[in-house]
Amino acid sequence: LWKVLAIIFIVISVALLIALIVVATKQQKGAENQDTKPKPTSKTTTSVEPCADGMTSSKEPPKSSSPFNDLTVSEITAVRDYLLKQASLNLTEYSKATVDSNYIYLIQLLPPSKEEVLEHLDNNGAKPERKAVAVVFHGATDPPVVKEYIIHPVSTPTDYKVREIPGGQKKTVPFNARPFDGVVEYNALEREIVKEAASKLAKLMSESYDGYIYIFPCVCGIKCLQFLYTAPMGFTGEDRYTWIYFFRGDVAGHYLHPLDLMFLVDHGGADVSKWKILKVLYNNQTFDTIDELAGKFENNTINKISVPAPKGTDALFSSYERREVPQPFKPMREPVQYEPDGKRYSVNGRQITYMSWSFDFRMDSNSGMQIYDIKFNGERIVYELSLQEAAATYAGFYPSPSWNNFLDGSWRMGMSSYEMVRGVDCPNTATFFDLVHMIGVGNPQTFRNAVCVFELNTGTPLRRHYDNNFYNGYKFYGGMANQVLVLRTVATVYNYDYVFDFIFYQNGVIEVKMSASGYIFGAFYNSNMDPYAYPLHEDFTSGTHDHLINYKVDLDVGGRGNSYETIEIGIENITERWFPNRRRVQKVLKRDVKKTEMDAAYKFDFDHPMYLNFFNEKKKNRMGVKKGYRIQLDNMLKQLYPEDWMITPMLSWSLYQMAVTKYKENETQSSSIYNQQSPTNSQVCN
Numbered sequence: 001l002w003k004v005l006a007i008i009f010i011v012i013s014v015a016l017l018i019a020l021i022v023v024a025t026k027q028q029k030g031a032e033n034q035d036t037k038p039k040p041t042s043k044t045t046t047s048v049e050p051c052a053d054g055m056t057s058s059k060e061p062p063k064s065s066s067p068f069n070d071l072t073v074s075e076i077t078a079v080r081d082y083l084l085k086q087a088s089l090n091l092t093e094y095s096k097a098t099v100d101s102n103y104i105y106l107i108q109l110l111p112p113s114k115e116e117v118l119e120h121l122d123n124n125g126a127k128p129e130r131k132a133v134a135v136v137f138h139g140a141t142d143p144p145v146v147k148e149y150i151i152h153p154v155s156t157p158t159d160y161k162v163r164e165i166p167g168g169q170k171k172t173v174p175f176n177a178r179p180f181d182g183v184v185e186y187n188a189l190e191r192e193i194v195k196e197a198a199s200k201l202a203k204l205m206s207e208s209y210d211g212y213i214y215i216f217p218c219v220c221g222i223k224c225l226q227f228l229y230t231a232p233m234g235f236t237g238e239d240r241y242t243w244i245y246f247f248r249g250d251v252a253g254h255y256l257h258p259l260d261l262m263f264l265v266d267h268g269g270a271d272v273s274k275w276k277i278l279k280v281l282y283n284n285q286t287f288d289t290i291d292e293l294a295g296k297f298e299n300n301t302i303n304k305i306s307v308p309a310p311k312g313t314d315a316l317f318s319s320y321e322r323r324e325v326p327q328p329f330k331p332m333r334e335p336v337q338y339e340p341d342g343k344r345y346s347v348n349g350r351q352i353t354y355m356s357w358s359f360d361f362r363m364d365s366n367s368g369m370q371i372y373d374i375k376f377n378g379e380r381i382v383y384e385l386s387l388q389e390a391a392a393t394y395a396g397f398y399p400s401p402s403w404n405n406f407l408d409g410s411w412r413m414g415m416s417s418y419e420m421v422r423g424v425d426c427p428n429t430a431t432f433f434d435l436v437h438m439i440g441v442g443n444p445q446t447f448r449n450a451v452c453v454f455e456l457n458t459g460t461p462l463r464r465h466y467d468n469n470f471y472n473g474y475k476f477y478g479g480m481a482n483q484v485l486v487l488r489t490v491a492t493v494y495n496y497d498y499v500f501d502f503i504f505y506q507n508g509v510i511e512v513k514m515s516a517s518g519y520i521f522g523a524f525y526n527s528n529m530d531p532y533a534y535p536l537h538e539d540f541t542s543g544t545h546d547h548l549i550n551y552k553v554d555l556d557v558g559g560r561g562n563s564y565e566t567i568e569i570g571i572e573n574i575t576e577r578w579f580p581n582r583r584r585v586q587k588v589l590k591r592d593v594k595k596t597e598m599d600a601a602y603k604f605d606f607d608h609p610m611y612l613n614f615f616n617e618k619k620k621n622r623m624g625v626k627k628g629y630r631i632q633l634d635n636m637l638k639q640l641y642p643e644d645w646m647i648t649p650m651l652s653w654s655l656y657q658m659a660v661t662k663y664k665e666n667e668t669q670s671s672s673i674y675n676q677q678s679p680t681n682s683q684v685c686n
């Protein structure tokens with residue numbers, strides 16, 4: 001037997017050796033053939049053949065890369081260092097800054113004007129100079145204010161000037177309207193207000209909340225409370241006060257563990273010695289001072305509360321730990337995407353090309369994703385498609401949540417796009433991009449894999465038809481798989497994870513979509529909350545609220561000379577043309593070209609459905625129809641607050657499902673980071 005096995009082994013070895021020689025010979029011949037091919041010259045036309053590596057891309061940077069690319073780490077650093085050296089600004093480094101310092105809060109790209117960019121892209125004009133915008137909190141001036149500065153050139157800055165802030169076109173913003181700084185101002189609140197108050201209420205906290213007391217910073221393994229704050233922080237821009245409330249900080253998903261102890265704090269101005277507590281709330285009882293509450297608790301002259309912490313497996317209710325029986329019961333791998341010939345899109349810097357599409361993107365540190373120069377079949381249809389704002393408005397019995405009406409652009413929504421997980425947040429086949437931000441920190445930070453792009457089969461046909469011959473057969477079948485390109489980022493603004501998708505279809509359609517995940521914003525529950533919410537767990541709920549997302553679309557269909565019309569789908573009651581003694585009721589199109597911005601403001605009306613059409617009067621297709629693009633609003637929400645309610649001006653864009661305006665260089669955005677804390681006197685009020 002061993003002789004037979006030896007012979008078989010020798011035969012297999014010889015066969016493998018021959019196969020290796022053949023492969024090596026073919027590779028050598030291929031290399032020789034490659035060497036004998038004519039080298040391309042300036043007069044040689046070359047073509048790129050399909051290969052398994054996917055789409056190829058020129059190594060030359062796209063012409064549009066400079067105008068739209070975000071600032072690099074070195075550029076932000078150069079701008080920061082240049083500003084710190086300007087004696088007239090009297091700036092303090094961020095790591096040493098206090099509320100009454102002059103310090104840099106934000107540095108990012110200042111996108112060039114549309115006129116400059118189009119002159120460069122379309123007419124071979126000069127490349128726009130890259131400029132930066134810096135937001136500086138001037139807490140050391142009298143009075144303290146906020147200013148924005150334009151700095152250039154960003155690589156080696158030599159000049160700066162005060163910027164007229166979009167919206168109000170003013171050179172200063174009231175200090176109390178500034179965005180909340182989660183380091184400088186938070187630490188000041190902790191040091192000047194919360195620390196002393198919590199020390200006086202340590203006994204109350206421990207007895208009321210199952211041994212929990214306030215500890216800063218919260219140490220793992222210790223029953224510690226942390227604090228958060230409501231927003232807006234004031235209402236006029238001249239005041240700044242907020243409710244501070246406590247929650248259990250040592251548990252996963254602490255958003256779902258709020259408690260009923262709250263302070264109303266006046267923290268207006270830059271002089272922290274003047275900050276003070278105005279009111280205290282505990283177990284639905286109000287007190288004028290911390291000492292009053294502490295004294296009455298000690299003397300047993302108030303109604304006390306006991307809120308036990310979740311125990312055992314119940315403590316997992318707010319975590320992402322898997323519980324119950326896994327699905328499917330038998331472990332099986334899920335379906336995955338596969339690119340048999342590589343990627344069918346190409347990436348060059350921040351420019352992406354896919355089928356008939358091409359576009360550039362960047363990330364604003366405040367508002368989020370911005371896409372520029374969107375072309376289909378080589379023709380620009382959108383100059384800018386960008387996220388402008390995300391609002392969440394709450395209701396409830398207690399100050400938190402009833403005081404909470406958030407504008408997430410003021411809470412660094414763009415910077416909050418953190419690293420995404422391959423195979424979960426984006427398919428395994430996705431291409432990832434890093435982002436760089438410097439907002440509320442002293443140095444530029446790189447956020448790895450914070451944006452992804454991928455091709456996706458939606459699972460439904462883009463178009464199809466089965467042509468039945470009605471004789472148990474068919475004449476033909478035609479169909480096209482719906483492959484789309486998705487540009488995605490996920491903004492985690494504290495508790496919520498907003499999945500923002502920009503989807504490009506092969507038929508020329510662009511879809512924008514937001515999917516919400518993460519945690520709901522928690523509120524303490526007792527029966528007082530019943531008109532506003534349902535109990536979700538012991539002592540926990542979330543007040544009724546809504547989410548409103550605002551986008552900007554700068555359409556340039558066939559050029560910049562576009563018009564806007566509504567095409568109402570109305571009803572006509574007419575005499576039947578072919579039978580005069582009969583009536584016919586049918587739908588009819590009623591076109592109305594809008595002349596003014598107020599006339600163009602759109603509120604959805606189910607009784608009068610309309611198409612929203614943007615068209616170019618001078619450009620027509622081969623059928624003689626004016627070329628245009630239709631805006632289709634698939635998901636709408638009616639903003640219920642009255643127009644004269646004090647918070648409405650800060651989100652006035654929400655009064656309409658769509659507003660149409662003429663392009664103006666000084667109206668680049670529909671919201672502002674200064675709107676959140678100054679709702680009645682907003683910087684941008686549409």
